[in-house]
Amino acid sequence: MVSAVAAFFGGLAIISALGVIVQRNPVHSLLSLIVTLISIAALFIAEDATVVGLLQIIVYAGAIMVLFLFVIWLLNLQAEAQLSGHLALKLGGSIAASAFAAEMYAILARPHLLSQFTAEPPGFGSIDSLAPKLFTDYLVAFEAASILLLVAVVGAVAMARRLPSAGERKPSGEEQAS
Amino acid sequence: MSWPAVTIDLVIGAAKAIVVLLLVLNLSAVLLWFERKGSALIQDRIGANRASITGFGAKMGLPNMGFINTLVADPVKLFTKEDFVPEGADRMVHALGPFLALFPVLITFAVAPIGDQITIAGHTYSLQPAELNAAALYVLATIGIGVYGVALGGWASNNRWALLGAIRATAQMISYELAMGLAIVAVIMTFGTLNLQDIVRAQGGMWLGFIPRWGIFMQPIAFVLLFTAGMAESKRVPFDLPEGESELIAGYFVEYSGGKQAAFMLTDFAEIVLVSVLITTFFFGGWQIPWLYRDGFHLPGGGLIPVNQIIVAIAGVVAFWVKVVILCWIQILVRWTLPRFRYDQLMRLGWKGLVPVGLLNVLITAFVVVAAGGAS
Numbered sequence: 001m002v003s004a005v006a007a008f009f010g011g012l013a014i015i016s017a018l019g020v021i022v023q024r025n026p027v028h029s030l031l032s033l034i035v036t037l038i039s040i041a042a043l044f045i046a047e048d049a050t051v052v053g054l055l056q057i058i059v060y061a062g063a064i065m066v067l068f069l070f071v072i073w074l075l076n077l078q079a080e081a082q083l084s085g086h087l088a089l090k091l092g093g094s095i096a097a098s099a100f101a102a103e104m105y106a107i108l109a110r111p112h113l114l115s116q117f118t119a120e121p122p123g124f125g126s127i128d129s130l131a132p133k134l135f136t137d138y139l140v141a142f143e144a145a146s147i148l149l150l151v152a153v154v155g156a157v158a159m160a161r162r163l164p165s166a167g168e169r170k171p172s173g174e175e176q177a178s
Numbered sequence: 179m180s181w182p183a184v185t186i187d188l189v190i191g192a193a194k195a196i197v198v199l200l201l202v203l204n205l206s207a208v209l210l211w212f213e214r215k216g217s218a219l220i221q222d223r224i225g226a227n228r229a230s231i232t233g234f235g236a237k238m239g240l241p242n243m244g245f246i247n248t249l250v251a252d253p254v255k256l257f258t259k260e261d262f263v264p265e266g267a268d269r270m271v272h273a274l275g276p277f278l279a280l281f282p283v284l285i286t287f288a289v290a291p292i293g294d295q296i297t298i299a300g301h302t303y304s305l306q307p308a309e310l311n312a313a314a315l316y317v318l319a320t321i322g323i324g325v326y327g328v329a330l331g332g333w334a335s336n337n338r339w340a341l342l343g344a345i346r347a348t349a350q351m352i353s354y355e356l357a358m359g360l361a362i363v364a365v366i367m368t369f370g371t372l373n374l375q376d377i378v379r380a381q382g383g384m385w386l387g388f389i390p391r392w393g394i395f396m397q398p399i400a401f402v403l404l405f406t407a408g409m410a411e412s413k414r415v416p417f418d419l420p421e422g423e424s425e426l427i428a429g430y431f432v433e434y435s436g437g438k439q440a441a442f443m444l445t446d447f448a449e450i451v452l453v454s455v456l457i458t459t460f461f462f463g464g465w466q467i468p469w470l471y472r473d474g475f476h477l478p479g480g481g482l483i484p485v486n487q488i489i490v491a492i493a494g495v496v497a498f499w500v501k502v503v504i505l506c507w508i509q510i511l512v513r514w515t516l517p518r519f520r521y522d523q524l525m526r527l528g529w530k531g532l533v534p535v536g537l538l539n540v541l542i543t544a545f546v547v548v549a550a551g552g553a554s
Contacts, residue, residue, distance in 0.1 A: 027271065027333060034326065041319075054315040062322020066352050069329055073345060126311055127372055 005046045013039035026077045030068055037061040049125035186301075194307040195288065201499070202287050205506070206447035211248040213447075213510050220514045256443075259436040267433065268334040275331020276434065276441035282324040283448045289313035290455050291375045293465045293495040294472065296488060305465075305495060306375050313374040314366055317456065318359055321411065325351045327445070328413075328420070332430030343429025346521070347413060347420035353528040354410035354417075360536030361403035364543045365460045368396050378464030382471065390468045393461040399539045401461045403532055408453030409509060410528070412446060416516040419524060454505035462501050465494030 016039065019032030037060045044053030134142050211226075218225025226248055263272055293305030310316055325348055332344020369377045383391045394401045410417040421429030431442045458464055469476050470493065474484040485493075519527070 025268075027268070027330065031271070031274075031326075031330070034323070038323070050310070050312050051315060054312055054319045057319035058315065058322050062319060062325070062355075063352065066325055066329070066348060069326075069348065070345075073333070073341075127315075 003046065006043060009039040009042040009046065013043070026072045027069070030065060030072065033068075034061050034065050037065070047125070051125060051127045051130050190303055191307070194303075194305070198287050198290060198292060198307050199284065201292075202284065202448060202451050203444075205451050205499075205503070206444055207249055207253070209447045209450060209506055209510070210252070210443070212507065213513075214248055216507070216510050217514045220511070253440065256440040257437050261436040261438065262433070264336055264433045266336040268336070271330050271334035272433075273438070275327050275334060276431075276438040276445070277327070278330060279324065279327025279445045280441050280448065282320045282327075283445055283452055286317055286320040286452055287455065289316055289374055291378050291459060291464050292498050294379075294491050296491040298488075304375060305491060309375070310373075312372045314362055314372040314377075317374075318355075318362065321358065322355060324411075324449075325355075328430050331434070331442070335430075335433035337433050339426045339428075340430050340432050343420045343422075343426045343432070346426075347430055350413070350417065350420060350524060350528075351411055353525065354407040354532070357403050357528060357532035357536050358407035358411065360533065360540055361397075361400040361407065362460070364397055364400040364536070364539050365393060365404075367540070367543045367547055368393070370547075374459050374464075378459060378466060381463040382466050384468065390463055390466065392463040392466070397461065397539075397543070399535065401457065403536050403539070404457060404460065405453070406527075407532060408456065409512065410524075412449035412453060412509075414446065414450070414509070415513045416519050417524065418518060419521055422518060450506050450509050451502065453509065454502040457505055458498060458501040462505075464501075465498040467493060467497045470494075 013036050016032045016035035020029045020036065023029050023032065038057060041053040041056040041061070044050075044056060214226045217223075263269055288308040289306065289310050291304075291306040295302050295304045297303075328347040328351070329344050332340040332347065335341070365377070366372055369380045371377060371380070377393075381390070381392050385391060385395075389395060413420050419429075420426075421431070423429075426432070431439055434442060470485070470490060472487055472490055474482050474490070476482055
């Protein structure tokens, strides 16, 4: 059953997701993406996955989108004057998107799909039910993910720092064009 | 006439939300007066004293306290000014900016535990607008999206100073959010819950009969972290680099006037209230009053003066707001006492000072919690 909340935020997520790709100005696209992410978080919360929804807002809408904003600012991206892309690219994209839509329809239209889901146990999605699973059953995967992220952070810092190689010292103000 | 229970719950929920919202908005307006008169007090000036209704106060022999200035004349002036949008500005985002800044701050108060529960006609109502279990996460989420109003408002103004102010504000807010999150994590670990109402309940009672079991005695480092990071989030002196007037005129809101500028100002004051509410909740026992429990006043030497539970709940609400106002006043005192940081000092304090201390605090808290058998 589609509740009113799910319909509203689902629709909002789709419209704003379209806005991300339709709008020319990168900052407007970013704003649309934030709306999409918050709508998806609202969908999570409507399905009782409160913690996941809030984490979605903290991590994606609150942190990662700010980084996107910084990238847009630092690269000084302007609104696209004209649509780019070759005809072949557009054609290929359209075919791929249609194929994906058809596939999704084929999967979701199967009638027995909904009956596979059972009702959520009480307390589902609360931090009390989530945390013990994360730190006992899935501890290895959880820690592996954190190590991967740590490696990525260390790598990014190492690449951004550009230590002066032996013998030569770059003036500190010199910036690398990106 | 009997209403269905759902309707009654809806009405009560709406009433709680509106009362808290009005309390916050009014407190923000009064803080403006606090700030003008308080800064005058600190700097040995008279402060706002011009507007007055036909010298009413003077006739009564009272000093003009400037209420009319700051509570009536200033807002009326702001809202009747021309709403100027600079040429080449992104009109939609420019208009959206102040409200994107104000909205997340105001919705955060939805989880403010302003009082204990109250029982009327067999129904128990918690004096918290939204009884959310993961309220601490909700606070972090709304604070996290609060950065966009400032960032996009400054960007949309098509002004170099505004953009520089916006970049500074964004960098500062995401840097100090981290310290804020770490401070809140330590508190959550201490009390073992994300529910703000439960955190306040856990702060009832006394150690040795006279020290209240408030968070500040358990997490003093987290208190300093949250207070500092909170002041940095509200972008006020000594953290007001985003609007540093000697460098950026007014920073991110330089191209705003009229009601939109008022919205940015209101955001500042609402953020002061928000920081005070969070600190009261986490560190000063929220609505707890020493020795006062649901059944009455427990005298330190033993003995009990019974008090009606409704009066206890109301006293708790008053205690909560008294604590909040005191903390707001301390923030205004700090603003008018300290000079502004330099930008590198600001970043060093955030990343090399608060974040490592916060991490260490979380680590030590984890060891203590495990050693005390708090985590199972």
